[in-house]
Amino acid sequence: MSGRTSDYRNVKISGDINADGQLFDGIFKNDAILRRRRIRSRSGGFECLLLYMDGMVNNEIINDSVVRPLMTVEAQVPDGDRAQFVREKILFSNDVGTAATVDEMLRAILYGDTLLIVDKSKTALTLNTKGWRTRGISEPSDERVLQGPREGFDEAAMFNVAMIRRKLLTPDFCVEVARMGQRTETLVFICYLGTLVDRRALGELKKRMSRIDMDGVLDVNYIAEQVRDNRGSLFKTTGTTERPDTVAARLLEGRIAVVVDGTPVVLTLPYLFSENFQSDEDYYLNHTVSSVGRALRYICFFAAVSVPAIFVALVSFHPQLLPTSFAISTAQLRGGVPLPTVAECLILILVFEILKETGVRTPQSLGHALSIVGGLVVGQAAVEARIISAPMLITVALSGISGLMVPRLKGAVFYIRIAFVLAAAMAGLYGYLAALGIVICYIFSLRSFGVDCTVSVRRFTRQSFKDIFWRAPWNNMYRRPAFNKNAFRMSGGRRK
Amino acid sequence: MRRTAVLMSVLLCLLLVGCRTTRESDRRFTVSALGFDVSGSDLVVSAEALVVNSESTKEEITKKLFTAQGKDAADCIFKLKQKIPKDIQLAHCTVVALGDTVEGKALDKVIDYCAENREINLSTHICTTANAQQLLSGEAASTLTVGYELAGYIEHAAAQTGVTFKSRLYQVQSARLAPSPAFVLPRFSAEEDGCTLIGGTKVQKNRKAGELSLDEVGKDAK
Numbered sequence: 001m002s003g004r005t006s007d008y009r010n011v012k013i014s015g016d017i018n019a020d021g022q023l024f025d026g027i028f029k030n031d032a033i034l035r036r037r038r039i040r041s042r043s044g045g046f047e048c049l050l051l052y053m054d055g056m057v058n059n060e061i062i063n064d065s066v067v068r069p070l071m072t073v074e075a076q077v078p079d080g081d082r083a084q085f086v087r088e089k090i091l092f093s094n095d096v097g098t099a100a101t102v103d104e105m106l107r108a109i110l111y112g113d114t115l116l117i118v119d120k121s122k123t124a125l126t127l128n129t130k131g132w133r134t135r136g137i138s139e140p141s142d143e144r145v146l147q148g149p150r151e152g153f154d155e156a157a158m159f160n161v162a163m164i165r166r167k168l169l170t171p172d173f174c175v176e177v178a179r180m181g182q183r184t185e186t187l188v189f190i191c192y193l194g195t196l197v198d199r200r201a202l203g204e205l206k207k208r209m210s211r212i213d214m215d216g217v218l219d220v221n222y223i224a225e226q227v228r229d230n231r232g233s234l235f236k237t238t239g240t241t242e243r244p245d246t247v248a249a250r251l252l253e254g255r256i257a258v259v260v261d262g263t264p265v266v267l268t269l270p271y272l273f274s275e276n277f278q279s280d281e282d283y284y285l286n287h288t289v290s291s292v293g294r295a296l297r298y299i300c301f302f303a304a305v306s307v308p309a310i311f312v313a314l315v316s317f318h319p320q321l322l323p324t325s326f327a328i329s330t331a332q333l334r335g336g337v338p339l340p341t342v343a344e345c346l347i348l349i350l351v352f353e354i355l356k357e358t359g360v361r362t363p364q365s366l367g368h369a370l371s372i373v374g375g376l377v378v379g380q381a382a383v384e385a386r387i388i389s390a391p392m393l394i395t396v397a398l399s400g401i402s403g404l405m406v407p408r409l410k411g412a413v414f415y416i417r418i419a420f421v422l423a424a425a426m427a428g429l430y431g432y433l434a435a436l437g438i439v440i441c442y443i444f445s446l447r448s449f450g451v452d453c454t455v456s457v458r459r460f461t462r463q464s465f466k467d468i469f470w471r472a473p474w475n476n477m478y479r480r481p482a483f484n485k486n487a488f489r490m491s492g493g494r495r496k
Numbered sequence: 497m498r499r500t501a502v503l504m505s506v507l508l509c510l511l512l513v514g515c516r517t518t519r520e521s522d523r524r525f526t527v528s529a530l531g532f533d534v535s536g537s538d539l540v541v542s543a544e545a546l547v548v549n550s551e552s553t554k555e556e557i558t559k560k561l562f563t564a565q566g567k568d569a570a571d572c573i574f575k576l577k578q579k580i581p582k583d584i585q586l587a588h589c590t591v592v593a594l595g596d597t598v599e600g601k602a603l604d605k606v607i608d609y610c611a612e613n614r615e616i617n618l619s620t621h622i623c624t625t626a627n628a629q630q631l632l633s634g635e636a637a638s639t640l641t642v643g644y645e646l647a648g649y650i651e652h653a654a655a656q657t658g659v660t661f662k663s664r665l666y667q668v669q670s671a672r673l674a675p676s677p678a679f680v681l682p683r684f685s686a687e688e689d690g691c692t693l694i695g696g697t698k699v700q701k702n703r704k705a706g707e708l709s710l711d712e713v714g715k716d717a718k
Contacts, residue, residue: 315521320587320615324526324644327588328546331521332557335548341520434506 004182005110008102017049017119024051027106034109039070041090045077047119048086056112058131065093066114066127083121091116095128107185134159140242140264142407148284149245157261160244161189164257167248168193178209180223180260184216187261188223191247196254198484201270201449205256220260220267229447234412237448239268239275246280254484270448270483274456274468276408277301282471291470297405298469304403304413305439308345309420309432311395316341317428329391336386342425344388346418348396351378353414356400451483458482522548525584528559529643530616531628532572532606533595538565539602541572542629544643545584559641561633569609586615590647592665593684595628596704603702611669618666621650623682624697624704631686642691649693650682659714661696677701680713 008027013020021036028034037050048070052062073090087096099105099115100123109115112130140152153160161175174197176190188209192202208227217223224238225231241247242264247257250268258267277297282290315334319327337344355374362370379397382388403413416439423435446453456464459482466472467481525545533540543562562584564576577584592610594603610616623646625631636645654660661682662671671679680696696713698705 316519319521319524319526319585320617324588324590327521328526328557331524331526331546331548334520334522335556337522438506 005103005106005185006182008106011102012100013102013105013117013122013124015120015122017047017117020117021049023102027102037067039067041073041075041077042071043074043076045075046082046086049117049119050114051109051117052114052129053109053112056132057114057129061093061129061131062114062127066091066116066129068092081121081123083116083118083123083125086116086118087125091125091127093127093129097126098123099126107179110185111187132156137163143241143243143246143280145279145281145284148281149243151244152242153244153264153266155262155264157187157189157259160259160264160266161191163244164191164247164251164259167244168251172196173251180209180212181217182213182215184218186217188217189259191251191257191259193251193254196252196480196484197256198254198270198449198451201451202256204449205258205269217260219263220258220265223258223260224267229449233446234415235273235443235446235453236276236408237271237446237453239271240265241268242266243280249283253480270451271453272448272451272456272481272483273443273446273453276406278467287471287473294470300402300405301409301413304399304406305416305420306432306436307399307402308349308395308417309424309435310429311392312341312345312421313424313428313432316425330389333391334389337389338387341392342421344392345396345421348388348392349400349414349417349421352396352400455483456481519583523582525560525562525580525582527584527586527589527643528641529591529593529632529646530586530589531593531595531625531632532569532598532602533628534597534599534602535565539568539572539598539606540565540629541569541576542632543576543584544632544641546641557640561629563629569606573613586613587617589616589620589643591621591623591643592616593628593631593646594622594624594681596624596626598628599704600702603699607665607668607672610665616665618664620665621647621661621663621682622665622668623650623663623684625684625686627686631684631691634686634691635689637690646684646691649684649691653682653693653710657710657714659710661713678705680708683707
C-alpha cells in the first residue's frame with residue numbers, strides 16, 4: 001500500500017457493517033478525527049454506519065437530514081437494494097450519491113461528505129454535508145480597486161467556481177473537474193465558455209495537465225509552472241488573479257480558467273504580454289482616465305528596466321551626451337565615492353530589492369518604521385558618508401518606484417534591470433541597446449498555449465491596439481483579442 | 497545551437513563597438529575652454545579644466561589651467577594629456593580662444609584640428625583675444641570657469657543686443673569653405689576683474705583683417 005486513495009480502486013465493501021467498519025478503522029487507524037456512529041432504524045429493520053471527518057462536516061445537516069430521519073421514520077425494508085431504499089424513502093438530504101468502491105468512499109469522506117453504509121448493501125451512500133470553515137469573501141490585497149467589485153476568491157474551490165458562475169448566468173459556462181496530486185487528490189476545476197473557448201488551447205491544457213505527476217498540489221502555481229510555455233522564462237505566460245470579475249472577463253474573451261482547491265488564486269490562459277499592463281480598474285473607470293494609467297505603466301516599465309543602465313552608460317562612457325551642467329554636477333557629487341559607477345548601481349539595486357522584500361514580509365505595524373529607517377536614514381547617511389552618490393541613489397529609486405507600477409513583471413524587471421546595467425557597463429549605450437533588442441526579440445518569441453503572447457501587436461490593426469497601449473471606449477472594442485479564432489465579435493458595440 | 501550562435505555574435509558585436517574604455521566622471525578633467533597661442537615656431541595650448549577631488553568627501557570643484565607646447569594642435573593636446581594625472585574630456589569645451597599670434601597657417605591648422613577632433617563639439621564657440629592663456633587664467637565673475645562665462649557673453653549679446661556672431665565651430669568651418677572666406681569672431685579682453693566682450697575680429701583668408709566694435713558687428717551682420 002502506498003497510502004494513496006487510488007490503492008483502494010478495486011476494493012469493495014462486503015455488506016456486513018461490522019467488517020466494513022473494521023475496514024475503515026484500519027484505513028484511518030492513525031486518524032483521530034474520523035467519527036463513526038452506528039444507527040439502528042426505528043423499526044429495527046436495518047442498521048447503518050455513519051462515517052465522517054469531524055470539523056469538515058456541518059453537524060446540523062447530519063443530525064437533521066440523516067440521523068433524525070433514520071431514527072424516526074418507520075418503514076418496511078424491502079428485500080432488494082437497501083441503500084437505494086434509504087436514499088429514496090428515508091433521507092432528507094438533497095445531495096445523495098452512491099459509491100461502489102472504497103476509493104470513492106474515501107474521497108467523499110476526505111472531502112467533507114458523510115458516508116452511510118447500510119447493512120447488507122454492497123454500495124454506500126455519500127451525503128453532501130460539507131461544512132468546513134472558509135475565510136470568506138474579502139477584497140484581494142494585491143488587486144485593490146478604487147471603483148468596481150470588491151469581492152475576491154477564498155480557499156474553497158467550489159465556492160470560487162460558484163462566484164464565477166454568479167457572474168456568467170449562461171448555460172454555456174462549462175466546468176470540468178479533475179483531481180491532481182497523488183496524495184492530496186486536490187480538486188481542480190477547468191472553467192470556460194463552451195462556444196467561445198479556443199479548443200486548441202483547451203486541448204493543450206488538458207494534455208499538459210495529464211502529464212503532471214506529483215504528490216501534492218497545494219497552490220495553482222504547482223500546476224502553472226508545469227503547464228506553461230517557456231518554463232524558464234522571466235515573463236509570465238499564464239495569468240493569475242484572485243478576482244471573480246477578472247476571471248469572468250477573461251472567460252468572455254474565450255480564455256480558460258483553472259480553479260484549484262485550497263488557494264484563492266485562479267489561473268487564466270492563454271496569457272498575452274499586454275495583460276501585464278492591464279489593471280481591473282481600467283475597465284471600471286472612464287476610458288480617458290484609465291488610458292493615462294495604462295500608458296504610464298508602459299512608461300514606468302521602460303523606466304524601471306532602463307534608467308539605471310542609461311545612467312551608467314552616459315556617466316561612464318558617453319559624458320558628452322549629458323548637458324554640461326549635469327555632467328559637472330554628477331562629477332562633483334561623485335567625488336569621494338570609492339566604488340565604480342556600475343558597482344554602486346548594482347549594490348543599490350540589491351539594497352532596494354532587500355528593502356522591498358523586507359517591506360512585504362514585515363508586519364504592517366513595523367512597515368512605516370522600516371521605510372523611514374531603510375529609505376530615509378540609511379539612504380541619506382550613505383550619501384553623506386560618500387558611500388554612494390546622490391544622482392545614483394535618485395536613479396535607482398526612480399527605477400525602483402517605477403517598477404512598482406507593473407507588479408506582474410516584478411521578477412522580470414529585476415533581472416532585466418541587472419542585465420541592462422551589466423550590458424551598459426560593458427559597452428555603454430551600444431551594450432544597452434543590444435540588450436534591449438535581445439529582450440524585445442525574446443518578448444516577441446513568447447507563446448502561451450499555442451498563442452503568440454504579442455499577437456495583438458503583431459496584427460497591427462486599429463482594433464487589435466484598442467486594449468493594449470490605451471483602453472478604448474467600450475463601444476469601440478467590439479472584437480475579442482486577436483488570438484481567439486472562435487470568438488471574433490463581441491456582442492453589442494459598433495460593428496464595422 | 498542557434499541560440500548560442502546568436503548570443504556569441506551579439507557578444508562579438510559588443511566587443512567590436514570600440515566603446516570599451518570607461519572612466520568615472522570624477523576621474524576626468526572636464527575642459528571648459530581651450531586657448532591657443534603661438535610661441536616662436538611652436539603652438540601653446542592652454543586648457544581650463546574643472547577638477548573634482550576624487551578622494552575628498554566634500555563636494556568641492558575647482559578650476560585649473562594646464563598648458564602644453566607642441567608643433568601643432570594635435571601635438572599640443574597629446575602632450576597636455578601626458579602631463580596631467582587624469583583623462584581630459586573635451587566634449588564639454590564651450591570655447592576655443594585664439595590669441596592674436598595665431599594667424600595664417602597656424603589658424604588654419606587649429607580650426608581644422610578642432611573640426612576634425614571628434615571629442616570637440618561642433619557647436620563650440622571660437623573667439624579671439626590678445627593672449628589666450630592670459631584670458632583663461634583670469635577670474636570669471638558669474639561662473640566658476642572663464643570658458644563658460646565667455647560662452648555666456650556671446651549668447652547674452654545675441655539675446656539682448658541683437659549682435660549675433662556666427663562663431664560656432666560649424667559656422668566658422670562653413671565660412672572657411674566658402675569661395676571668399678571671411679567671418680567675424682567675437683573678441684574678448686582680459687581685465688583684472690574678469691573678461692569683457694569688446695567687439696569682433698574680422699578674419700579674411702586666415703588673416704585677421706581688422707577689429708570691429710559691437711555696433712559694427714551688428715551692422716556687418718545685417
